[in-house]
Amino acid sequence: MRQSSLVVVANRLPLDDNAAPDGACEWRRSPGGLASALHAILQKTPATWVGWGGRVGPAPSLPDIGSLRLRPVALSEPELRGYYEGFANSTLWPLYHDAVEQPVFDRGWWEAYRDVNRRFAEAAAEVVEPGGAIWVQDYHLQLVPGLLRELRPDVLIGFFLHVPFPPPELFMQLPRRIELVRGMLGADLVGFQRPQAAHNVAQLAVKLLGAEVTANDQITVDGRTVRTGAFPVSIDVAEMQALAARPDVRHHAEQLRADLGRPRRVLLSVDRLDYTKGIEHRLTAYDELLRDGRVKVRDTVMVQVAVPSRERVDSYRVLRDRIEGEVGRINGEYGRVGETAIHYLNQPFDRADLAALYQTADVMVVTPLRDGMNLVAKEYVAARADASGALVLSEFAGAAAEFEDAFLVNPHDVDGLKETLLQAMEADPADLARRMAAMRAHLSSHDIIAWARAYLTALDGTGRVAAGLGRSVRARGRAAGLRR
Numbered sequence: 001m002r003q004s005s006l007v008v009v010a011n012r013l014p015l016d017d018n019a020a021p022d023g024a025c026e027w028r029r030s031p032g033g034l035a036s037a038l039h040a041i042l043q044k045t046p047a048t049w050v051g052w053g054g055r056v057g058p059a060p061s062l063p064d065i066g067s068l069r070l071r072p073v074a075l076s077e078p079e080l081r082g083y084y085e086g087f088a089n090s091t092l093w094p095l096y097h098d099a100v101e102q103p104v105f106d107r108g109w110w111e112a113y114r115d116v117n118r119r120f121a122e123a124a125a126e127v128v129e130p131g132g133a134i135w136v137q138d139y140h141l142q143l144v145p146g147l148l149r150e151l152r153p154d155v156l157i158g159f160f161l162h163v164p165f166p167p168p169e170l171f172m173q174l175p176r177r178i179e180l181v182r183g184m185l186g187a188d189l190v191g192f193q194r195p196q197a198a199h200n201v202a203q204l205a206v207k208l209l210g211a212e213v214t215a216n217d218q219i220t221v222d223g224r225t226v227r228t229g230a231f232p233v234s235i236d237v238a239e240m241q242a243l244a245a246r247p248d249v250r251h252h253a254e255q256l257r258a259d260l261g262r263p264r265r266v267l268l269s270v271d272r273l274d275y276t277k278g279i280e281h282r283l284t285a286y287d288e289l290l291r292d293g294r295v296k297v298r299d300t301v302m303v304q305v306a307v308p309s310r311e312r313v314d315s316y317r318v319l320r321d322r323i324e325g326e327v328g329r330i331n332g333e334y335g336r337v338g339e340t341a342i343h344y345l346n347q348p349f350d351r352a353d354l355a356a357l358y359q360t361a362d363v364m365v366v367t368p369l370r371d372g373m374n375l376v377a378k379e380y381v382a383a384r385a386d387a388s389g390a391l392v393l394s395e396f397a398g399a400a401a402e403f404e405d406a407f408l409v410n411p412h413d414v415d416g417l418k419e420t421l422l423q424a425m426e427a428d429p430a431d432l433a434r435r436m437a438a439m440r441a442h443l444s445s446h447d448i449i450a451w452a453r454a455y456l457t458a459l460d461g462t463g464r465v466a467a468g469l470g471r472s473v474r475a476r477g478r479a480a481g482l483r484r
């Protein structure tokens with residue numbers, strides 16, 4: 001078994017094993033922020049990624065991606081139901097997102113969650129070099145740090161949570177709350193998107209495990225001190241910048257605008273089809289703007305990209321039906337022949353197509369009800385090389401803490417959302433340019449490489465693990481267009 005000095009463990013591998021229509025195996029980049037973020041850094045780093053290949057049954061054998069080795073973990077059908085669709089995505093996901101959808105506490109799921117976490121831990125323990133580092137990702141694998149501490153006490157163990165960590169009073173609802181906090185605290189360093197998450201975990205560690213905590217949320221439990229901290233995740237700025245500069249992408253963006261009927265304004269949203277993304281609230285606001293005559297289909301078009309996600313989970317199926325019903329109703333009511341109010345696209349796009357869409361959008365509408373970060377907001381900013389365009393951004397996305405110059409909005413307040421959309425649509429181009437330049441300046445020094453470097457340097461205290469990562473956009477001096 002080949003071993004690596006850096007092992008990343010995440011539920012999903014960066015490639016999804018999708019069945020082509022003829023039944024053949026077809027590899028595709030996995031959807032979602034975690035895969036986007038890590039794929040960007042790891043393909044250039046000697047490392048192993050332990051994860052699930054996206055299909056039930058035996059683990060497929062996978063080729064390396066550049067210097068990255070893939071170590072697939074098999075999931076059976078009952079495990080997929082209990083661990084992934086059940087405990088991870090019907091219990092933890094809604095609970096961690098402010099319970100915007102009711103979390104389901106099904107006692108039958110726990111066993112699968114625990115067993116699958118053990119399988120991931122064993123796979124990671126097998127492929128890490130003596131004295132190496134293992135970096136565990138996200139809520140699917142919250143028990144893995146604790147299991148690894150038993151299996152491989154010689155390695156550094158990191159954990160990063162990509163989603164929000166809820167306030168203690170919500171977390172306390174969880175029947176398995178003690179095991180979950182203890183599992184996560186098996187790590188040497190626990191990273192979050194926001195500092196508040198670390199405070200929440202520290203409070204819970206005191207309450208549930210009798211831990212001692214310092215003012216900066218270092219947690220001492222079972223005679224060991226666990227460090228915590230906020231490390232806001234980011235995107236491959238250089239990749240998005242390069243895509244946005246490509247002549248074919250620019251041409252595609254112009255073509256898209258022409259295909260949309262050359263409207264005065266294009267509004268765009270790009271989400272996984274998830275109830276945390278606030279798609280319904282957004283549609284309600286847009287519907288009312290059309291109804292009140294404050295927006296006219298004659299000169300304004302909305303494009304909603306909603307990539308299919310977790311489609312076997314009931315709440316996602318129900319949500320899709322509701323959204324599609326609503327889009328159909330709005331288009332039926334306000335559209336005309338050749339003038340569609342909302343273009344709805346329920347399909348994956350490649351990176352170049354996304355870059356073209358971002359360039360077409362005058363107003364990017366990112367209004368999740370709760371989101372750990374939201375990388376779409378960052379991708380839009382990176383794609384706007386000419387510093388034009390308006391970003392309407394939910395206060396409840398982690399990205400809002402970094403983009404104070406966005407048009408920040410509370411998406412639960414439909415009247416506020418309507419007013420903010422209008423404000424963004426009518427903003428003075430000089431004001432937009434100032435806002436966009438400030439956001440781009442921030443992004444240029446906070447890209448995905450800077451994120452990984454900050455986390456891994458905090459993990460090992462020396463920068464040794466981070467050495468192979470390359471340099472951030474600003475450090476490489478390639479970001480001329482991104483600087484203030």
Ligand code: ADP
Nearest residue numbers: 032033034036271272307347348349374375376
């Ligand atoms: P989440 O992690 O909840 O999915 P993020 O906004 O952080 O939300 O990340 C979503 C990622 O998925 C982004 O990198 C975005 O470009 C990508 N993505 C979103 N929609 C699509 C789509 N239709 N096709 C391909 N990639 C998509």
Ligand code: G6P
Nearest residue numbers: 012031032033034138162163310
């Ligand atoms: C979010 C989660 C990721 C997850 C992604 C896509 O970004 O934080 O862990 O991979 O959504 O969801 P999926 O269930 O398709 O992996």
